[in-house]
Amino acid sequence: MSAHTLTVAGVAVDTRHWIGGERVASPQTFPDVSPIDGGTIGEISRGTAGEAAAAVAAAQAAFPAWAATSRTERARILHAIADGVEKRLEELAIVETTDNGALLRSHRRGVMPRVAHNFRFFADWLLKLEHEDFETRGHTNHVSWDPAGPCVLITPWNAPLMLATWKVAPALAAGNTVVLKPAEWSPLTASLLADIAAEAGLPAGVLNVVQGYGAEIGDALTSHPDVRRISFTGSVPTAQRIAESAAANLTPLSLELGGKSxxxxxxxxxxxxxxxxxxxxxxxxxxxxxxxxxxxxxxxxxxxxxxxxxxxxxxxxxxxxxxxxxxxxxxxxxxxxxxxxxxxxxxxxxxxxxxxxxxxxxxxxxxxxxxxxxxxxxxxxxxxxxxxxxxxxxxxxxxxxxxxxxxxxxxxxxxxxxxxxxxxxxxxxxxxxxxxxxNCFFVRDLRAPFGGSRLSGVGREGGTWSFDFYCDLRNTVTAPNGWTNHG
The missing domain is CATH 3.40.309.10 (Aldehyde Dehydrogenase; Chain A, domain 2)
Known part of the structure; x- marks a missing residue:
């Protein structure tokens, strides 16, 4: 077993980044501690600006081919990832419970099945994504969703894999490439997701996973000029820093922040x-x-x-x-x-x-x-x-x-x-x-818009709203009888 591999409740987890289809170690590490007993699970590669740049470069290089991949093929690979999640559901559940302290029974029965569902839902939604053509003075308007480019997804520690895939699945379905930065307090299942995606046939560089502290790697990701979308779930102060970082490049943001409901x-x-x-x-x-x-x-x-x-x-x-x-x-x-x-x-x-x-x-x-x-x-x-x-x-x-x-x-x-x-x-x-x-609570459907008002966030995700964010929307207007055959 590699020196960079942890055994967590019998499950092997690689502690290195996943960049361009390869495992990449950093000279420095940070400790991952289990909240169950306060014990150190292991040392995790601690990325900085260098790893951020490499991950964005890998995503940029992989973007043209993935964007050109047919909807049908993209959907097939997302379903294959869901298959991999279901195959390793028990492993994912015990690793995440060890890492973030949430109930194992909830991970088994609700959270990890939802992870698989995230991929299946957006794969299926992609195949039926369309807007009815409409006419303006005889001209035909056709709306399309074009892949935007590399996306940086920064995810929280309270439901690490479910909330990560809530972003990863629509971003990939839309034809984008991804750099995923999990929270440093719960990074392990993101590493397992990289393995599952690779086994499912996702091309190298389409999904990249980098670990580390926000101030050391997060800022380098959110300020990168080649990043075309940033999605973040977390605190208001961190979101404000991300917005400032993204402002120089006018990078579109989706922010799901705090609540006091x-x-x-x-x-x-x-x-x-x-x-x-x-x-x-x-x-x-x-x-x-x-x-x-x-x-x-x-x-x-x-x-x-x-x-x-x-x-x-x-x-x-x-x-x-x-x-x-x-x-x-x-x-x-x-x-x-x-x-x-x-x-x-x-x-x-x-x-x-x-x-x-x-x-x-x-x-x-x-x-x-x-x-x-x-x-x-x-x-x-x-x-x-x-x-x-x-x-x-x-x-x-x-x-x-x-x-x-x-x-x-x-x-x-x-x-x-x-x-x-x-x-x-x-x-x-x-x-x-x-x-x-x-008269109910926490009933969630991926077809519904999700997001917050005021300081609880910017934007909505779910169903077509996710594709609206992760894509560049195009309207093509064609004149009536405007074709000339020059023979």
Whole structure:
């Protein structure tokens, strides 16, 4: 076995970059640490500007041939990648759980099947992508989607492979080449994806994977003049730096950023359902951008809701994410744990009351927390914590509910629990959010547009919206009877 290969739960993972169809090592490395026990999994190649330049060059060199590849062939290869994901589903699941601490049962049953689905969906969507021709004064307009060029995709640590392939699959389907930069806290499954893609027959240079810190390799990627698209999921401050870096080349951006989403519970709601929806916000230890972390409950049912919520949430089992019975795993990194704890400590010092939780546990675990007695303008209500911390506020009527729901800088998602369909229609029409769920949560369909408003992001992806971003749209206008045969 190579000196650059780790064995993670029995699975071999190469720690080097994947550039131009070859493994490339860097002189320096960085440690990859498992949040489960804080132990170092191994040392990962630490790329800098040199590796960034090489990866973009490889993507640029591979672009003409891949762009000229027929839609049918591109779709076939994407389906072959999906086959490879399904073949190695168990390996991908255990490696990602070891790397980022999310539940193994969720990776097996939901996350990794979704990875395969990402490739199959965009492969199939590509084959039916079309716009009906239309006429202007007898002239025919024909809309087409042309490959844009090399794309830089920078992905987060909370759902590493699923969110990476949510970007990689449409970019490749569109005929682009890709440089994927996974988060340094969870890089391992991106390396496995490179192996799977190569085995599926994806030509060298079409997908490149580089690892490292944002300041050392990310800036070099986002400022490169040959990059034609940048897609990023992560924090607002990082997105602002990426936007500044991309501005010199006017590189188009797609940004899916933070959220501080509301979950509104009206008195006419099914309270058992509302409680279930609220407790579900602790999924992945609260490390979900879409989570409805601000519980807004109608005053007349707030006491009963809080009692039921505390009872149900307190029964959640927190521990090793590899255990089938575990409901909540660890936070990703000691730095993230300290950030979460800091938010809660400052909130309590300012007068908030912890109904449940409010403290760290052994290792990198933070107790599921619900804070009440919080002011609308307080930090804990206005800023994204990205951990298992919810706040609860009350409202007296629809007007106040909507006002509180919209009173942040974000607008990623919202969840509404009500038994009145007319109220649901009125309220959802006024919420500032890219996605609104009514009496449900986290139901996602790749045919739907996904993205955020305000500081929650720029652009929409999913279905044709993804191709609109990853392509240069062309409209060809042809004159009527304009053909002359010069024989």
């Amino acid at each position: 509301p979950l509104l519970v009206f008195a006419d709601a099914d309270l058992d359902l509302a409680v279930d929806l609220a407790v579900e916000q602790y999924d992945n230890a609260g490390q979900v951008c879409l989570a409805g972390t601000r519980l807004l409950v109608e005053e007349t049912v707030a006491e009963e809701f809080t009692r039921r919520f505390a009872e149900k949430a307190s029964a959640l089992k927190q521990g090793d994410p590899r255990a089938e019975a575990t409901d909540i795993g660890p936070t990703i990194h000691p730095r993230q744990l300290e950030k979460i704890d800091g938010f809660v400590r400052r909130a309590v010092a300012a007068g908030a009351r912890a109904v449940i939780g409010g403290h760290r546990k052994d290792g990198q675990y933070y107790a599921p927390t619900l804070l009440t007695d919080v002011a609308q303008d307080s930090e804990i209500v206005q800023e994204e914590v990205f951990g298992p911390v919810l706040t609860l506020q009350t409202f007296t009527d629809e007007e106040e509910a909507v006002r509180l729901a919209n009173d942040t800088r974000f607008g990623l998602a919202a969840t509404l629990a009500t038994g009145d369909p007319e109220r649901a229609e009125r309220v959802t029409a006024r919420l500032v959010a890219g996605t609104v769920w009514v």
